[in-house]
Amino acid sequence: MNLDPLHLCLLLSAALFCAGLAGVLSRSGAIFALLGIELMLNAANLNFAAFWRHGQAAAPDPILFVLFSIAVAAAEAAVGLALVIAFYRHRRTSRLPAASRLKG
């Protein structure tokens, strides 16, 4: 099979996304789920860069989109981990099943 760099990049992106998906689905730790989500976001960003490299867009719009995506991912990680710390302070655990009984 003749694999070019674009296909290699897309396959890597798909594999990273599925690895993150497996981590999110199989673990019950909140921090672990956040790590999996970050990995999935990274895989999506990799697709943007690969398609920009092999696309016809001369403008750097996909690059800027990835930059915005990285910024939003940083914000998501900050809020998610702050929620984990706040939840841990109340329940002394960071397991997601315990978070199904939150009130108010």
Add this chain to the structure above:
Amino acid sequence: MIPPPLPVLAAIAAAALLTAALAMMLRNLIHSALLLVLTWVFVAFFYLWAGAPFLAFAQVVVYVGAISMVVLFAVLLTRRHDPAKPTRPASLARACSALAVSGGAFAVLAWAVLQWRPVPGNPPPAEPSVATLGAALAGPQLHALLITGVILTATLIGAALIASPVEKPDSSQ
């Protein structure tokens, strides 16, 4: 920048995939976070291959530098008295179903990727300079930049408020 040959790219891809898979399988959360840092470094190599060095720089600064530190601090803050070993898979059935779902998703994605053929003859775009990116950010993408700035500010203030300890009212008064 001269693009690396395909075997080098394949080796970097294999290393990224190996570290990501190990990170998702290990039980120790700190080891997982450190392995994910390696994965993010390898992804930054791919940004360099794509001709976007500024993106690789942002990836290293934000993911390798900032997010990894936040994750490690969160692990250290929530690890001490947690008896439930939260990094272990919830159950064997759940781990098997997660593997089946992600394996099925990968099979569909890989099939779609291998079936697709790009239009030949497209020259790779010129590597954008920082000045080009700055001009785009200050011009057509200014609204997106401002909205992202507002989102970042609001979420970071919110994160600080959420994570700060709540003062309980004094019951003796």
